[in-house]
Amino acid sequence: MKIAVFGTGGLGGYFGARLLQAGHEVSFIARGAQLAALNRDGLRLESALGNLHLIPVRATDDPAEIGPVDAVLFMVKLYDTAAAAAALAPLLGAGTVVVSFQNGVDGWQRIGEAVGHGRVLGGVAYIFSEMLAPGVIRHSGELARLLFGEFDGRHTPGAERLARAFADAEVDAHLVEDILVRIWEKFVLLSAISGVTALTRLPIGQVLADGPCASLFRDALGETAAVGCARCPGLAADIAERQFAFAQSLPFGMRASMLNDLTRGRRLELEDLSGAVVRLGAELGLATPVHGAIYRALHPLVDGSPGGEPQRPDEVGH
DSSP: OEEEEESOSHHHHHHHHHHHHTTOEEEEEOOHHHHHHHHHHOEEEEETTOOEEEOSOEEESOGGGTOOEEEEEEOOOGGGHHHHHHTOGGGEEEEEEEEEOOSSSSHHHHHHHHHOGGGEEEEEEEEEEEEEETTEEEEEEEEEEEEEEOTTOOOOHHHHHHHHHHHHTTOEEEEOSOHHHHHHHHHHHHHHHHHHHHHHTOOHHHHHHSHHHHHHHHHHHHHHHHHHHHHOTTSOTTHHHHHHHHHTTSOTTOOOHHHHHHHTTOOOOGGGTHHHHHHHHHHHTOOOHHHHHHHHHHGGGTTOOTTSOOOOTTOOOO
């Protein structure tokens, strides 16, 4: 299968490497130091599921050098969605599918506005990975799971072909019929864990070990769950409690990607995480005081802080 990975950070680098190792024709779209390292040294993956060093790899910052592909794995930060979606045209053939593996709840809609909603699939990624250095991806733990699917629940040829490609690569990936529910399930957890860990500058284990802080986290889950149940009727009423229980199973030192971006002085996905909860809550007449406080407290740093590491827009942490 011919696949383009748009955004070669921790997420795109990991899954792209697995697909390439399995023999699929994978092209990586990156820029800056990441692009230079990929072209010079190839792609290194450090993982308990198997280390890899793939060289050479095909990497470029110009989609026109790749041409039409069977599938695009869209893995850019949410604030880069519009610009990246506008650059997709050279990758699109008659049957190309674009799968949005992003953190928020509406990135797929913005992609659809650029390329046509009929070719866009939703996706959810569960993995702890980061770009350790340009061209080097570190995967922590053994969780590396993808869910994806058509928004109308159909199993189309493009989606089924991508599922087979992931199976070839021995990736824990599943084609599901309720992808919008799965997106909201993750968003309940992600919006809360990103906001609270970034606000406190603490990993999830320390958040949960402190009673008042754990209560703050539980309240953040509840706010997003209330918004989600109003926007997505299929979302389970007990999703907040289920995600609180899941958070207790996470590694003590797990840090959300927004906390990593914050400590490194990079741009934050704040507008599409706590900011989205606040906006959607206001539209629905639902109070979101915890996410409102998170949004206001972190907003001065939304574009990165002076003296931080240079922004690498193609990094994606999930």
